[in-house]
Amino acid sequence: MNFDLTEEQQMIKKMIRAFAVEEVAPGAIDRDRTKVFPVEVFKKLSEMGLMGLPFSEKYSGGGADTTSFAIVTEELSRACASTGITYSAHISLGGAPIHLFGTEEQKEKYLTPICTGESFGAFGLTESNAGSDAGGTQTTAVEDGDDFIINGSKVFITNASYAKNLALTAITGVNNGEKEISAIIVPTDAEGFTIIDNYEKMGLNASNTTELILDNVRVPKENLLGVRGNGFKQFLVTLDGGRIGIGAMAVGIAQAAYDRALQYSKERKQFGKSLSQFQITQFKLADMALKIELARNMVYKAAWLKDQGRPFSKEAAMCKLYASEIAMENASEAIQIHGGYGYMKEYEVERYMRDAKLLEIGEGTSEVQRMVIARLIGCG
Template sequence: MNFDLTQEQQMVKKLMRDFSNEEVAPGAVDRDRSGKFPVEIFQKLSEMGMMGLPFPEKYGGGGADTISFAIVTEELSRACASTGITYSAHISLGGAPLNLFGTKEQKQKYLTPICTGESFGAFGLTEPNAGSDAGGTETSAVLSNGQYTINGSKVYITNASYAKHLALTAVTGREDGKKEISAIIVPTDLKGFKIIDNYEKMGLHASNTTELLLEDVVVPEENLLGESGKGLQQFLVTLDGGRIGIGAMAVGIAQAAYERALKYSKERKQFGKTLSSFQITQFKLADMAMKIELARTMVYKAAWLKDQGRMFTKEASMCKLYASEIAMEVADEAIQIHGGYGYMREYEVERYLRDAKLLEIGEGTSEVQRMVIARQLGC
């Protein structure tokens, strides 16, 4: 058992640590306040070859592994969680289903622009009445004369304003009273396709979160992704990979909160001593460091299993669940260590708490993760 990163993974980590410190972190506060999407950062990531990192080179990708993807996501999230979630969704939700289930022609046409950064990746699953219960999908796609006519809506969709196309789920038929849900690739510039970007969020202000409205949107039958009626299963597989990204995001946010708390505790004096010299602060910091390391190890294990072609559903849920919950804990403790200053935006730690909360909700709530884990245990 070897816990060392490979030489390539170490290079990715150093490259992204330097890039995040120099290019991403300096504007994080302004982006949080203005909500400005970090287009320039992603142009640079595209030039660095990071936008298609884990996908095949023949489609413009980098041919790297899932651990490298997790490293990039963690480092970006440590500097700016809005940038981290944009990248994670671009890869794990936008590109992954095309790579996993697309035909050669579909990959050439739709995955390549994602890998080269010409388009952002996005994923249309959640609906007003289909959140944790994805089977509650009501968006419909009626096949007639070789074309699907799609009607419905999607909510809380990341990156859609900057995506030239996305895969989404829709009901394509019914059998014995059960919905047949399929995945369909839909260009976002088609007539009847409307993207609304006006959510007011608790955190992750610089990420793009949208509502999709589809009214008689027509796409050819060849845009069916994978097998008809298998859309829900395909997207559940996609979510397994996405949960590794969320876990990595959580580790990045937690690491940032911990680093700020550690630095502040060494500078701030109370009762004639630095905070870091008090045992209660030392214990807080020790617990924070321990939980972050455990979460990172679990993220890497899930990523490693995926790279080995082995089952990783349970581990992906575990890493997402544990990492997201400790990110909230660590951010909360970082605020506590800062005291009154932690409650003020100037010291930034409150941003980590606001950003981390989404990670306990998106891509399957903590409650859903426990259901998945229990099911994998045979309960």
């Protein structure tokens, strides 16, 4: 058993950490306040060849593995979680479904611009009545000659304002009383397609979160992604990979919170000693470090299994569940160690808590992860 990163992974980690420190972190506080999307950051990531990191070089990707994707996501999130979630969704929700289920023509047409950074990746799944119960999808795609006519809406969709095309789920028929849900690639500039970006969020303020309205949007049948009626299965596979991204994000936030708390505890004096000299603070920091180590190993294991072509659904759910919950715990402890200053925005730790909370909700809530794990270990 070898826990060493490969030379390529070490190189990527060194490169992205330097980039995150120099280019991403300095503007994180301002972006959180102004809610400005980090366009310039992603232009530079495109120039570095990281926007298609785990996809084939045939489509202008980097040909790297899932662990490398997790490393980049963690380091970006450590500096700015809004940047981290944008990157993670771009790869795991935007690019992955086309990579996994698209035809050769679809990959060349839709995956290549995602890999080059010309378009951001996005995925239209969640609806107002279809969150954890994604089977509650109400968006429809009705056949009309050689086209589908799509009507419906999607909510909480990441990156859509910056995507030229996105895959979304819709009901393409009903078989024996069961909805036939399919995935269809839709151009965001199609007539009748409206993107609304006006959510007031608790955190991740510099990320793009939108509502999609589809009013008689016409797309050719050739835009069907994968097998008709397999949309439900396809998005479950997609979410498995996405949970590795969420886990990596959570590790990045947890690490950032720990770093800030450790630094502050050494600088802050109380009763003639630094906070780090008090055993109660030492125990808090030890627990934070322990949780980060466990969460990161879980993320790497899930990523490794995925790259080996082995089942990884259970491990993806576990890493997402555990990492997201310890990110919240570490953020809370970091605030506590900072005392009153932790409640002030200039010290940043309160942002970690606001950003981390979404990770216990998005791509399957903590409760759903426990349901998934229970099913996969043979319960019920």
